[in-house]
Amino acid sequence: MAQLTMVKALNLALAEAMRENPNVLVLGQDVGQDEGVFRVTEGLLQEFGPNRCIDTPLAEAAIVGGGVGLAFTGFLPVCELQFDGFSFQAFHQVENHVRRFRNRTRGRYTCPLVIRMPYGGGIRAVEHHSEAPEATYAHLAGLKVVIPSGPRNARALLRAAIYDPDPVIFFEPKAVYRAFREEVPDEPETMPIGKGVVARPGKDVTLITYGAMLRVALDAAEELADDHNVDAEVLDLLSVSPLDGELINESVRRTGRAVVVHEAPRHCGVGAEIVARIVEGSLLYLEAPVKRVTGYDTIIPYFQNELTYLPDPARVVAAALETVRF
Amino acid sequence: MPREPIKLPQRVESLSVLAADGRIDADLEPALDPADLRRLYRTMLASRRLDERALALQRQGRLGTYGPSRGQEAASLGVAYALGKDDWLVPTFRETAGLLWRGWPMQTWLLYWGGFEAGNVPPAGVHDLPIAVPIASQCQYGMGVAWGCKLRGEGRVCATFCGDGGTSEGDFHEALNFAGVYNLPLVTVIQNNHWAISIPRSRQTASQTLAQKALAYGMDGVQVDGNDILAMIVATREAVEKARTGGGPTLIEAVTYRMSMHTTADDPKKYRTEDEVKAWEPRDPLLRFRAYLHKKGLLDESTAGALDAEIAAEIDQAVRQYEQYRQDPAEFLRHMYAELTPELQAQQAELQAYLERKHAPTPAPVP
Numbered sequence: 001m002a003q004l005t006m007v008k009a010l011n012l013a014l015a016e017a018m019r020e021n022p023n024v025l026v027l028g029q030d031v032g033q034d035e036g037v038f039r040v041t042e043g044l045l046q047e048f049g050p051n052r053c054i055d056t057p058l059a060e061a062a063i064v065g066g067g068v069g070l071a072f073t074g075f076l077p078v079c080e081l082q083f084d085g086f087s088f089q090a091f092h093q094v095e096n097h098v099r100r101f102r103n104r105t106r107g108r109y110t111c112p113l114v115i116r117m118p119y120g121g122g123i124r125a126v127e128h129h130s131e132a133p134e135a136t137y138a139h140l141a142g143l144k145v146v147i148p149s150g151p152r153n154a155r156a157l158l159r160a161a162i163y164d165p166d167p168v169i170f171f172e173p174k175a176v177y178r179a180f181r182e183e184v185p186d187e188p189e190t191m192p193i194g195k196g197v198v199a200r201p202g203k204d205v206t207l208i209t210y211g212a213m214l215r216v217a218l219d220a221a222e223e224l225a226d227d228h229n230v231d232a233e234v235l236d237l238l239s240v241s242p243l244d245g246e247l248i249n250e251s252v253r254r255t256g257r258a259v260v261v262h263e264a265p266r267h268c269g270v271g272a273e274i275v276a277r278i279v280e281g282s283l284l285y286l287e288a289p290v291k292r293v294t295g296y297d298t299i300i301p302y303f304q305n306e307l308t309y310l311p312d313p314a315r316v317v318a319a320a321l322e323t324v325r326f
Numbered sequence: 327m328p329r330e331p332i333k334l335p336q337r338v339e340s341l342s343v344l345a346a347d348g349r350i351d352a353d354l355e356p357a358l359d360p361a362d363l364r365r366l367y368r369t370m371l372a373s374r375r376l377d378e379r380a381l382a383l384q385r386q387g388r389l390g391t392y393g394p395s396r397g398q399e400a401a402s403l404g405v406a407y408a409l410g411k412d413d414w415l416v417p418t419f420r421e422t423a424g425l426l427w428r429g430w431p432m433q434t435w436l437l438y439w440g441g442f443e444a445g446n447v448p449p450a451g452v453h454d455l456p457i458a459v460p461i462a463s464q465c466q467y468g469m470g471v472a473w474g475c476k477l478r479g480e481g482r483v484c485a486t487f488c489g490d491g492g493t494s495e496g497d498f499h500e501a502l503n504f505a506g507v508y509n510l511p512l513v514t515v516i517q518n519n520h521w522a523i524s525i526p527r528s529r530q531t532a533s534q535t536l537a538q539k540a541l542a543y544g545m546d547g548v549q550v551d552g553n554d555i556l557a558m559i560v561a562t563r564e565a566v567e568k569a570r571t572g573g574g575p576t577l578i579e580a581v582t583y584r585m586s587m588h589t590t591a592d593d594p595k596k597y598r599t600e601d602e603v604k605a606w607e608p609r610d611p612l613l614r615f616r617a618y619l620h621k622k623g624l625l626d627e628s629t630a631g632a633l634d635a636e637i638a639a640e641i642d643q644a645v646r647q648y649e650q651y652r653q654d655p656a657e658f659l660r661h662m663y664a665e666l667t668p669e670l671q672a673q674q675a676e677l678q679a680y681l682e683r684k685h686a687p688t689p690a691p692v693p
Contacts, residue, residue, distance in 0.1 A: 057500075062500035065467050065501070066501075068470050072455070072474065103661045104456065108446075109456075142663070
């Protein structure tokens, strides 16, 4: 067991997969000599050489489209896009090819690649470096969309993503990258994609979240317990596609109340799908309307004001109390 | 300090072997096996006839919107011929001739244009990719395939097609740029058919040629008479050989002409003159190849007649197979993931129940 940050844990997942499977490649701009702008690919060039940890020219669509072709020749490419906001430069490759090949060739050609990118706000970055585009990708059938919340699940899920037979968009919350350390087992560990976990059991209200917002929700749950005698359950979804509807409904049926928390904008956000699942699955168990605490339907403000935009524990507590007092 | 021209190590050439009037450059003429020449002619003719039949089927409402390949057969076929069996071909949607040569059945081609995903599935043993509809985006995964070939070190090569319109897309440039940087075994073939729907080649780029774009990516470019199958074979063979032996990528501009419409959904009379089309007719790749084979004594009237009949029967058979093809209407749900997600499983059950209701016999009216 080692105490690792998420950056180190992701690095461990890449290194161990590259060690055990010669088909695993890492490619992207600055992943080699510079070891990634967040150092996730530290040491990989040195250990695996330039044919497996590949520094590319600056072209997101070619990193992803090249990855598609590499996958056709039997490789398991892990493509790094430098920031969420730049992923749209490759979006047409993802939409037109990555997600479609299995379906359009009835399984003859597949794209078992991983597209990793730093995700979300909260690190005082320049514009185009703080977006939360998960709903855009979750809407594309054929993809899986994973968002870990801490070092241990990041390592386990990246491992699962690399060996998944289908393409995975892997969002790494920047605000968590170096925020804390966690025990990460020495032995390779994996977690199923599409399954969430109960991060904190409770009985009064269910807080449903993922990514960097998990810590916000957990802090809110502490405050609810300490100051308001409300026992909140917190769900960490880990994947937004597939979405663990079973976990959500099982919890909401017990608590009768739900608050969805995410940093992405509200309109057509993942929260809308979560609420729809609750309405479809647990309407008659609800004691109060479901609340959403999310980013606003705007562009995320520049960093001087980004904390106004990002959900914080106070907003979550207020929403949870509204449902409890309804 | 002086001002002087920059000398580039790469070259841009033009190449033509068999002129439209039948004259041939004996030094450049490739020594091809007569049996191969006959097979190439047969494939070109089959492609032309299949294309004509597909157009007719579309007009009769028996096929969907169709993009004809008339006039572009030599460019496609010459490249396919120059590739080895284990090499990769990444086509656009006018590669009928090339794909027939590579072993794609006629009915598969019809299935695609007839609206069935089964039209994207190559037969066992053929590992070409299916056609691509979004423009030039295939250049990127073609480059990726070449990258994989290089990393595997098995001496395989990838040939990717795109059109003159495709050269305006960012994907074309990004793919060529990567191919140059990594010295990939990639042959990129531009089917310059002069028209991207209604936009002429002159409005795609201010470049004098498309071949010269190679220079910007540090590779050789060659502008080939794309209606001259011999020139296409010579140019592609050289490029494939170079790629296979570590010499890196090549850009081939095949100068050809789209003799027909973009697809059956447009009328070319709206944007180009009949005179322009007529001027290209004598340069038809099929006529040229036929004249060449006649001259060489490899084709006479009686064999040509027998070929016509054989091909017509083959197409009839393919049309029958295509029209008899049946698809499970729920099949489209099955292939989204290796293992269906719980949500898709639920949607599959929902669709199945709907289909059963839809096809259930109508209950007798209550008296």
